Amino acid sequence: MSTLLLLIVILINFYVLGSARLVACIRAVALQGALLSLLPLVAHGPSGHALILGVGALLFKGIFIPWLLLRAIREVRIRREVEPYIGFVPTLFLGALVTAGAFVFADFLPLAAEHHAGLYVPAALSTMAGGFLLLMTRRKAITQVLGYLMLENGIFIFAILLSAAIPLMVEAGILLDLLVGVFVMGIVLNQISREFATLNTERLTALKE
Amino acid sequence: MIGRIVLQLLILLMFAPLPLGVINKTKALFAGRIGPPLLQPYYDLARLWRKGFVFSRTTTWVFLAGPVVGLVVPVLACLLLPFGGLPAPISFHGDLILFVYLFGLSRFFTAAAALDTGSSFEGMGAVREVTFSCLAEPIVLFCLLVLAHGADSLTLGGLLGPQLTSFWHSPHAASLGIVLVCLFVVLLVENSRIPFDDPNTHLELTMIHEVMVLDHSGPALGMILYGAAMKLVVLGALVVRLALPLQTGWLIGDLLVFLVGILLLAVVIGVVESTMARLRLPRVPQVLVGTSLLSVFALVLALR
Amino acid sequence: MLIVLILFPLLAAALSYALPWYQGRSWVLAVSGAVHLLLSLWLVIPSPVPLGPWLGLDALSRLVLVVTSLLYSGCALYAVGYLNLRRDRGNRVIIPCLLVFLAAMTLAISARHLGLLWMAVEATTIASAPLIYYNRNRLSIEATWKYLLLCSVGIGLAMLGMLFVAYAALVGGSTPVSLQFDTLLAGAAGLSRPWLHAGFVFLLVGFGTKMGLAPLHTWKPDAYGEAPGMVGALLAGGLTSVAFLAILRAVQLMNAAGDGAMARQALLGMGLLSLLLAAIFMVRQPDIKRLLAYSSVEHMGILAIGVGLGGVATFGAMLHLVNNALTKGCLFLSAGNIQRAYASKKLSEVHGAMATLPLSGSLFLGGFLAITGSPPFGPFMSEFTILRGAFGSGHTLIGLVMLLLLAMVFIGMGATALGATQGEAVKLDTKFKDNFLLVAAPLFFLLLVLLLGVYLPAPLQTALKDAAALLEVKP
Numbered sequence: 001m002s003t004l005l006l007l008i009v010i011l012i013n014f015y016v017l018g019s020a021r022l023v024a025c026i027r028a029v030a031l032q033g034a035l036l037s038l039l040p041l042v043a044h045g046p047s048g049h050a051l052i053l054g055v056g057a058l059l060f061k062g063i064f065i066p067w068l069l070l071r072a073i074r075e076v077r078i079r080r081e082v083e084p085y086i087g088f089v090p091t092l093f094l095g096a097l098v099t100a101g102a103f104v105f106a107d108f109l110p111l112a113a114e115h116h117a118g119l120y121v122p123a124a125l126s127t128m129a130g131g132f133l134l135l136m137t138r139r140k141a142i143t144q145v146l147g148y149l150m151l152e153n154g155i156f157i158f159a160i161l162l163s164a165a166i167p168l169m170v171e172a173g174i175l176l177d178l179l180v181g182v183f184v185m186g187i188v189l190n191q192i193s194r195e196f197a198t199l200n201t202e203r204l205t206a207l208k209e
Numbered sequence: 210m211i212g213r214i215v216l217q218l219l220i221l222l223m224f225a226p227l228p229l230g231v232i233n234k235t236k237a238l239f240a241g242r243i244g245p246p247l248l249q250p251y252y253d254l255a256r257l258w259r260k261g262f263v264f265s266r267t268t269t270w271v272f273l274a275g276p277v278v279g280l281v282v283p284v285l286a287c288l289l290l291p292f293g294g295l296p297a298p299i300s301f302h303g304d305l306i307l308f309v310y311l312f313g314l315s316r317f318f319t320a321a322a323a324l325d326t327g328s329s330f331e332g333m334g335a336v337r338e339v340t341f342s343c344l345a346e347p348i349v350l351f352c353l354l355v356l357a358h359g360a361d362s363l364t365l366g367g368l369l370g371p372q373l374t375s376f377w378h379s380p381h382a383a384s385l386g387i388v389l390v391c392l393f394v395v396l397l398v399e400n401s402r403i404p405f406d407d408p409n410t411h412l413e414l415t416m417i418h419e420v421m422v423l424d425h426s427g428p429a430l431g432m433i434l435y436g437a438a439m440k441l442v443v444l445g446a447l448v449v450r451l452a453l454p455l456q457t458g459w460l461i462g463d464l465l466v467f468l469v470g471i472l473l474l475a476v477v478i479g480v481v482e483s484t485m486a487r488l489r490l491p492r493v494p495q496v497l498v499g500t501s502l503l504s505v506f507a508l509v510l511a512l513r
Numbered sequence: 514m515l516i517v518l519i520l521f522p523l524l525a526a527a528l529s530y531a532l533p534w535y536q537g538r539s540w541v542l543a544v545s546g547a548v549h550l551l552l553s554l555w556l557v558i559p560s561p562v563p564l565g566p567w568l569g570l571d572a573l574s575r576l577v578l579v580v581t582s583l584l585y586s587g588c589a590l591y592a593v594g595y596l597n598l599r600r601d602r603g604n605r606v607i608i609p610c611l612l613v614f615l616a617a618m619t620l621a622i623s624a625r626h627l628g629l630l631w632m633a634v635e636a637t638t639i640a641s642a643p644l645i646y647y648n649r650n651r652l653s654i655e656a657t658w659k660y661l662l663l664c665s666v667g668i669g670l671a672m673l674g675m676l677f678v679a680y681a682a683l684v685g686g687s688t689p690v691s692l693q694f695d696t697l698l699a700g701a702a703g704l705s706r707p708w709l710h711a712g713f714v715f716l717l718v719g720f721g722t723k724m725g726l727a728p729l730h731t732w733k734p735d736a737y738g739e740a741p742g743m744v745g746a747l748l749a750g751g752l753t754s755v756a757f758l759a760i761l762r763a764v765q766l767m768n769a770a771g772d773g774a775m776a777r778q779a780l781l782g783m784g785l786l787s788l789l790l791a792a793i794f795m796v797r798q799p800d801i802k803r804l805l806a807y808s809s810v811e812h813m814g815i816l817a818i819g820v821g822l823g824g825v826a827t828f829g830a831m832l833h834l835v836n837n838a839l840t841k842g843c844l845f846l847s848a849g850n851i852q853r854a855y856a857s858k859k860l861s862e863v864h865g866a867m868a869t870l871p872l873s874g875s876l877f878l879g880g881f882l883a884i885t886g887s888p889p890f891g892p893f894m895s896e897f898t899i900l901r902g903a904f905g906s907g908h909t910l911i912g913l914v915m916l917l918l919l920a921m922v923f924i925g926m927g928a929t930a931l932g933a934t935q936g937e938a939v940k941l942d943t944k945f946k947d948n949f950l951l952v953a954a955p956l957f958f959l960l961l962v963l964l965l966g967v968y969l970p971a972p973l974q975t976a977l978k979d980a981a982a983l984l985e986v987k988p
Contacts, residue, residue: 003380003382003383004382004383004386006383007383007386007387010506011387011390011503014499014502014503014506018495018496018499088495089494089495089498089499092495092498092499092502093498093502095502096502096503096505096506099506099509100505100506100509103509103510103513104509107513109707110684110705110707110708111684112680112683112684117380119383128673135662135666141658144662145662148662148665148666148669151666151669152669155669155672155673155676158673158676158680159672159676161680161683162676162679162680162683162690164689164690165679165682165683165689165690165691165692166628166679166692167626167628170626170628170629170631170632170692171628173628173629173632174628174631174632174635174672177632177635177636177639180636180639181635181638181639181661181665184639184642184643184661185661185662185665188642188646188654188657188658188661191646191649191654192654192658195650195651195654196651201658204654204655204658204659205655206651206652206655207652207655207656207659207734207735207738207739209734209794
């Protein structure tokens with residue numbers, strides 16, 4: 001079950017890396033978050049901790065944050081990522097490369113015995129790498145936020161392996177931080193588009209030596 | 210042996226146009242129409258068969274060879290493939306390569322027939338078709354490699370043998386799932402379905418497969434349509450076998466599982482066609498490359 | 514008691530948001546700063562209280578708490594005068610954000626659980642983003658965006674590092690796995706080495722981004738340059754100290770696990786790189802606030818080198834943490850005054866500041882002398898101690914390189930700072946005048962730094978020693 005979920009998560013990485021439509025990308029990342037919110041339950045069985053964490057993650061990653069982002073792009077009226085720094089097909093290639101790398105690398109890691117078989121570690125690594133790719137290759141500020149979210153999703157997968165170590169209060173705080181962070185980023189996005197009439201970050205190059 | 214071959218051929222030949230009817234019916238239901246009857250493809254074929262041949266003076270024998278090869282290839286290919294629980298009638302080491310390149314042969318002749326007309330539209334369609342197929346081919350090969358790795362066999366019959374059930378329950382089920390998705394994409398591409406191509410389109414600029422057969426008429430067109438229907442069933446058989454590796458042990462049961470599977474697949478295709486928009490032409494190669502990467506990824510997963 | 518220290522700024526933030534009176538809001542900030550300082554001193558001066566499972570103050574956090582609180586209260590006082598000059602901007606956003614920022618910093622300082630620490634540091638990022646955007650123009654939005662994205666991603670990596678540490682405990686076989694810092698320290702010997710090392714690297718990269726260690730410092734000049742002076746002071750003096758504290762936690766962990774040498778190597782490398790890059794970019798820097806930002810990168814490098822060297826140098830680094838925070842406070846606040854007066858922070862327009870604005874200009878010059886390590890100011894003492902540690906422990910080469918780079922920084926920074934302060938008086942277009950509120954805090958900081966250079970009070974010395982002792986490898 002967890003394997004299936006993580007597999008879909010990885011496939012969503014590919015989808016986001018290869019897609020130009022921002023709304024679809026946001027929805028895909030939202031779906032990824034929602035799927036991840038099922039993961040604590042799948043991994044640890046239906047305990048109170050897992051349940052609350054799952055519901056929290058679903059609310060924040062699956063609903064609130066995508067809603068914020070969708071609202072943000074509705075206000076600035078942009079639909080597509082055009083002309084990324086690296087084209088979609090090369091990004092996809094890179095994504096496949098790092099994903100394959102993550103799988104190979106995960107085999108070499110000194111993991112605990114019970115984590116060797118599952119997809120948790122490679123999925124976490126490849127999702128983080130996908131997030132980084134998105135951060136680096138795209139021009140639109142909103143896609144960069146999506147990259148950040150993907151990075152956080154990857155970290156979340158890894159955190160599930162360790163949820164015993166992270167008390168609920170801290171998890172809640174982390175999710176809240178993420179939400180408020182994206183909220184602030186949304187505001188900044190709005191200001192960028194008002195100030196520059198575009199969301200392309202290559203316009204943000206006035207400050208340099 | 211002979212009995213099996215005859216049985217499999219009979220199933221294919223009799224059954225082939227039905228899934229097309231199911232697809233059209235599903236699409237009609239989604240659009241809120243009643244739609245043509247389920248057996249409409251049979252009526253169409255019968256009608257086309259009654260008409261006469263019309264050949265342009267500029268064409269040569271190649272023009273007729275296209276439809277004929279297109280008709281023969283799926284028939285041959287189906288003999289290499291187990292239909293549901295029925296084992297493949299002919300099976301030898303490495304037959305999966307033959308399977309892949311039989312379709313390559315048919316594509317070559319279809320494209321050649323299209324070029325034979327000398328019309329620029331047909332040429333354009335042939336170019337697109339060949340480009341997309343060449344992108345789809347690695348996907349099939351990678352998928353078959355994954356299966357071969359899982360089954361430790363190089364025959365199609367072995368790949369799709371009874372071990373599939375245990376494959377689905379092993380930790381490598383993930384790669385099998387991806388293979389299934391990839392093969393479904395290939396099925397859509399090879400049979401020129403939405404989102405890659407629209408079988409109903411009539412705008413030459415956007416047509417891919419259909420534009421190649423514009424000049425065919427009467428029985429030749431019938432052969433093409435019949436061949437396409439059989440191709441759908443043959444490739445579909447691959448997908449269905451992967452998705453439903455049930456093995457009842459008696460002939461009628463296996464046959465029923467297979468037939469129901471194909472019809473379900475047709476419904477799924479109908480749903481996909483009704484809910485998705487056709488991709489812009491430049492996006493098609495991107496999606497295909499993405500799918501090939503996915504199949505590579507499946508291989509990585511399987512080798513892990 | 515500690516919880517009050519964290520919660521009351523939040524309450525004050527709510528209060529100031531609700532208050533319909535401009536000047537009143539400013540004074541809420543100033544009073545909160547003062548109360549925070551008093552409470553912190555009251556918490557810190559008596560004998561140490563035992564550490565709780567979530568919150569607690571050890572010698573390191575006591576030091577950082579007092580420094581941060583001192584800096585904050587000064588900046589809060591300054592803010593009253595500053596915000597009075599900028600009534601058109603409004604203060605309904607900046608003041609609550611400043612107060613939330615204070616709460617988050619306090620939480621980060623007193624956290625005894627790595628998860629809580631992470632959460633608090635991320636909260637400081639979010640709370641400070643609106644502060645950088647205060648000026649609401651194209652440049653400030655660019656700076657805010659870079660700051661927000663880079664620091665968020667950096668902090669994300671720190672989170673990964675934290676998880677790796679937890680995983681090290683899991684693989685090492687400790688049950689139950691906990692990120693509670695004292696539990697981790699106690700079981701450090703059993704941590705799985707590869708995961709601990711990976712965790713340390715990610716923590717260093719993550720919190721190093723926040724602290725502004727090269728090569729992760731790229732957001733710093735932009736953010737410090739575009740933020741108002743007092744925000745720059747808080748970021749350069751307060752937030753960087755907090756991030757440094759977070760890195761020190763990782764160092765403590767590595768020490769306890771017996772891998773302190775690797776941690777020191779990493780810190781030394783990043784420290785020297787920071788020093789080098791800062792020195793290069795400070796030469797011919799035409800913007801006084803970006804100059805200060807690079808100076809901050811430089812001093813973060815010095816802190817890292819100090820801890821990386823160990824021994825006497827660690828003590829020096831602790832002292833330098835105090836000196837750097839206070840001097841940066843003086844510099845940023847006086848630079849803020851100069852920027853207000855000249856309506857520019859570029860060297861092409863700013864000159865003759867000493868003649869035009871005798872107080873702010875002199876404070877800026879004094880701050881410059883202090884931060885570059887001229888005697889008799891405090892940073893001279895602390896940098897000297899670090900250098901002594903370098904030469905004393907046989908790291909002669911590192912000591913020489915550091916001396917060379919410090920000289921280069923002095924020359925590079927001197928050119929800009931002297932250019933801005935010396936020269937004929939200029940007729941100003943703005944109505945800016947030095948007044949008590951705008952000058953008191955930087956003056957106070959400069960006097961403190963001067964005092965620290967001349968005389969180190971015994972309690973402070975003990976506190977610094979205790980803090981440095983936490984970073985020593987225990988046999």
